[in-house]
Amino acid sequence: MSLAAQAPDGTLHPLRKLLALLLVSVFTFSISGCGGGDASSDPEGESGGASDDLISQVEELISETEALMSEASAAEAEKYMASDFEAATKVLNRAKEYLDDGEGKKARTQIRSAKRKFDTILKDVxxxxxxxxxxxxxxxxxxxxxxxxxxxxxxxLASSEVDGAARSYEKALKYIKDGKTKSAKKYIGYAIGDLDRALxxxxxxxxxxxxxxxxKAxxxxxxxxxxxxxxxEKxxxxxxxxxxxxxxxxxxxESGDFDGAARSYRDAxxxxxxALETAKRSELAANSNNNGGNNSGYNDDTGNGGGYGGGDEVPGIDDIDIPDIGVGGDNSDLSSGLPGLFSGVAEYNSxxxxxxxNWSAGTELQQDxxxxxxxxxxxxxxxxxGVGSGQDGNYVLxxxxxxxxxxxxxxxxxxVIRAKVQFQLLxxxxxxxxxxxxxxxGDFYAVSYGANARVYNDGLKTATVVSPVKMYRKSPKDWVQKREPYDFEVRYFKRTEDEKGVLEAKINGETTVKLTTDKYRKGFAGFRWNDTKFIVQELEVRGLVDEEWAKAELNKSPEESSGGGDDDFDF
Incomplete structure (x- = not known):
């Protein structure tokens, strides 16, 4: 403030005092002019209250809405549109509560909403x-x-299908309550379909x-x-x-997996x-030793000479009647000399x-x-x-x-080659x-993991027959169980000159694949592998001797014998 506006003693100038008084008066007048007006100026009475006209309007709307509710109830909306009917009724009741509390405007808003809902229900029900x-x-x-x-x-027996039906039916009931008939019909259809599949x-x-x-029997x-x-014991x-x-x-x-049970019973x-054949072989060997003779071959429980696991469709090797197969005038020499070519147990049926x-130890098989x-x-x-602790003596290869x-x-x-094989790594x-x-x-027949038959020429696959059994059509990584032994049996036989030969394989007694072919009629049996670690616990090879090979082997000098050779063949 300038010095001109102040008195010599520092107090306000008289004009300044007058101006301040004037401002105070104006402010006071403004406040008194903004005070509460006449209550009668509010057409609906005090704030939150309701005028007689508004109350009458709301009561009339409530009456109309209740009439609509009665019509909807008569049309069974409570049954077919339960959720919508319940929601509309709640809004109607809320409007009545607002009206009782003197909240006219809120009551009017709610009753209008309730009326619209009942109108819609009547149209749809x-x-x-x-x-x-x-x-x-x-x-x-x-x-x-x-x-x-x-x-x-x-x-x-079909719990998953029954449970699925129950879930679908529960959803359908919820849709029925909501009046969603299209969805309700769809889910009841699903439930019925699940029960059909269950049956x-x-x-x-x-x-x-x-x-x-x-x-099982x-x-x-x-x-x-x-x-x-x-x-x-044996x-x-x-x-x-x-x-x-x-x-x-x-x-x-017990769990209802009868297909799995049948497979396991077949394996058993x-x-x-x-076990029966092993016991009989043991008994025959003991009798042979006691009699000082060489008893060749063995019979199964039906009295027929049998190969391991001979099936109904494929004859055992000794059952194949081929007149020109076998050794002629030198039979006596083969009977006495052929078994001596092998370190394992060799039995020749003249x-x-x-x-x-067959071999009781790997050291025997290694020589053969x-x-x-x-x-x-x-x-x-x-x-x-390289095999595993405690395995020594429990395998041949x-x-x-x-x-x-x-x-x-x-x-x-x-x-026939029969092998019990346990896989450790793939x-x-x-x-x-x-x-x-x-x-x-490089020329041979092969069956991969006992499931898929192949023909090789010069080391290249020229034909393949995939197993019709669904499980074995997958990669072996997907079905081969490690640490669980598999009984593999692969055989090739030709009945007569007029018929083609058949290559057949079995896993645990179940036929997995067959291939008709005459491409190779003589040769050796064995194993071929890659990126696989395995143990052959038992091995048996039986068949009709290749006469030409047998004579050549018997005529060799000891130095020329080919047993246990290490000739590499690279293909």
Whole structure:
């Protein structure tokens, strides 16, 4: 403030005082002019209150809305549009509460909303009622189907389908409550479809149960024969395998997996047959030693000379009647000389011209095999190193990385290789082939992992037949179980000159693939592998001797003998 506006004593100038007084008066007048007006100027009374006109308007709307609600109720909206009817009723009741509290405007807003909702319900309920009649029919069909499914045992045999039906039906009921007929019909349809599939599954499993019961009965017969033959003492390994598969079969049966049970019972049956044959071989060997003679061959429980696991469709090697197969005038020489070519157990049947080979130890097999490809270190015949602790003595051949080995015995027009194999590792693009009719090089038949048949020429695949069994059509990485032994059986036979030969394979007694071919009729049996680590626990090779090869081998000097050779064949 300038000095001119102040008195000499520092107080305000009289003019300044007058100006301040004037401002205070104006401010006071303004406040008094902005005070509350006459209550009668609010057409609806005090704030939040309701005028008589507004109250009358709301009451009239409530009356109209209640009339609409009655019409909707008569049209069964509470049944067919339950959610919408309930929501509209809540809004109507809220309007009444606001009116009772003197909140006229809020009451009017709510009652207008309620009236619109009931108008919509009345428009839709007739159409929905017609659709609901169709849905009622679906609900009845569902109830009947559910009762039939439960009576058939679907809750146990097809539980996933029954549970799916229940979930779909629950959703349908929710849609019915909401008046969403289209969605309701769709989900009831889903529920009925699930029950149809459940009944189909029950029918399928009923058939599988019959098969499982049949397989179990057949298994029990073979089990009894094995026990009667003394398998407990003479074939304990085969017996334990069979018992393990039988236990798996029982577990699958109890859980309703009858197809799995049938497979396990078949495996067990094969195991008991193996135990029976092992026990009989042991008994024959003991009798032969006691009699000081050489008893060649063995018979199965039907009295026929049999190869391991001879099936109904494919004859055993000794059952193939081919007049021009076998050795002629030199039979006596072969009988006495041929078994002596092998370190393993060799039995020659001069009447049939057949040779049976098996090995109790890897050191025996090593002398009777020939390496065609792969590092020698990739094939192990004894010891734990590279195989696994405690394995020594429990295998005849262990392989890894890559290799190609054959048994040094040539067969013609009939041969079976049976091997019990346990896999330890499959990497990259694994391969494990059981080889038949090999020329000692790149021409041979092979069956990969017992499932897919192949024909090789100069080391190249020229034909392949994939197994029709769905599981075996996958990569071996997807189905081969590590640490679980598989019984592989691959055979080639030719009945007569007029018929083509047949290459057939089995896994655990189940036929997996067949191939008709005459491309190779003689050769060696063995194994070929890559990117696979495995153990051959048991090995047996039987067949009709290749006469030309047999004579040549017997005429060789000891130095010329080809057993245990290490000739590499690179293809």
């Amino acid at each position: 007739t159409k929905i009622a017609g659709e609901m009649e169709e849905i009622e029919g679906q609900k009845k069909a569902y109830a009947e189907k559910l009762e039939a499914a439960k009576a058939a045992g679907a809750e146990k 189909e599954e029950v029918g399928r499993k009923s058939q599988e149960k019959v098969k499982a019961d049949q397989e 057949l298994m029990a017969e073979k089990k009894q024969l094995a026990m009667d033959a003394g398998a407990e 074939a304990l390994r085969d017996l334990e395998y069979a018992r393990d598969r039988e236990r798996l079969g029982d577990q699958s049966y 049956k094969t195991g008991y047959v193996g 009447a049939k011209g057949s040779l049976s080979l 095999m020939k390496r065609l490809a792969g590092d020698p270190a990739n094939a192990i015949f004894e010891g734990d190193e 262990a392989g890894n990385t890559a290799g190609y080995h054959i048994v040094n015995a040539s067969f013609e027009d009939g041969v 990497i990259n693009k694994p391969e494990f082939e059981l080889v038949l009719m090999s020329d000692g090089g």
